[in-house]
Amino acid sequence: MKRTIIPVKRKTAQSYTIVIGDDCLKKLIVDIKTKKWANRYAIITDSKVKKLYGEKVQKILKKAGIETVLISFIQGEKHKNFKTVQTILDSLFKEEFHRDDGIIALGGGVVGDIAGFVASLYMRGIPYIQIPTTLLAMVDSSVGGKTGVDTKWGKNLIGSFYNPKAVYIKPSYLQTLPKKQLRNGFSEIIKYGIIARPSLLTFLQKNKESLFAAKTKATSKLIAPCVRIKRTMVQVDERENGMRKLLNYGHTIGHAIEKQSHYTVQHGQAISIGMSIINTIAVSKKWMSKKNAETIKKLFKTYGLPTKLPTSFSNVALVNSIKMDKKIKHNKKTFVVATKLGKARLSTSITNQDITKACRKHA
């Protein structure tokens, strides 16, 4: 496949590029050597990606004369916490990492968020590079500099905005990704389609087989447009004061679902339920047509994504969890509502009663 390079321009700091292509590790080596971001790198990954790609990437970099150490932690959202961060920081000290050393985040969203957070903390900040290996991380979390951990207070409520030096996306990594994980990514892609680019939805409707087979030709057609949408949003609004909030469509309720399920409901599933609940509210207020809500529901079904809450869920607990979400300002909950396919806006007029009523319909 042809290599795509997407620049992310930043107003107050250094810009960076997102490289998409199966030969992107070649570009990584050239960039490491010419840009001299760091003397050596800690490849931070999880137990699963370590076996699949961690050792391979380390070997490729060694062959190119780039010194690395490999640090891994147990796979899963449950490990996206302070304990993991502390353990990695300890490893960096034991390896005698200095300010002029760097980090390579190799993995999915959890790895990227943890490694980026560690990079922002270690010696008050060292450079890092993102190499996402899941669809969700490729189209969303590796771009835009959000890093952090989950705590008892909620998902991603503690963290930093800390941008990578570059992002390298190798679509063929998706060929080893379990279907469940692919679905997480499809959920985010459906989100992009609804809030910004309906042609993505048409592509998803027509190419289910090749997308679930992670055929590079098909996945690449989705990755680059999604990255471009996200790039535009973070360029305009890096700190999420305006336009970037639209990326949270379905996420305010979704994060509360993840937390309430103790992270047994995956992110992609939680946000498909979140988007569906918000759509029910939007239809009831005549902000969205029933037809559009039905089209979205059908697409979630096609991609095996739920629209109903888990049976054990308490609506009261869910509404309380939503209150802790970071999108809440001056006691006013801001929700993203889609008004038609390709168009979304913010709303502060959705009440707890609206949510409870809609949740009942999704129970």
Ligand code: GLY
């Ligand atoms: N995942 C939403 C954002 O990066 O803003």
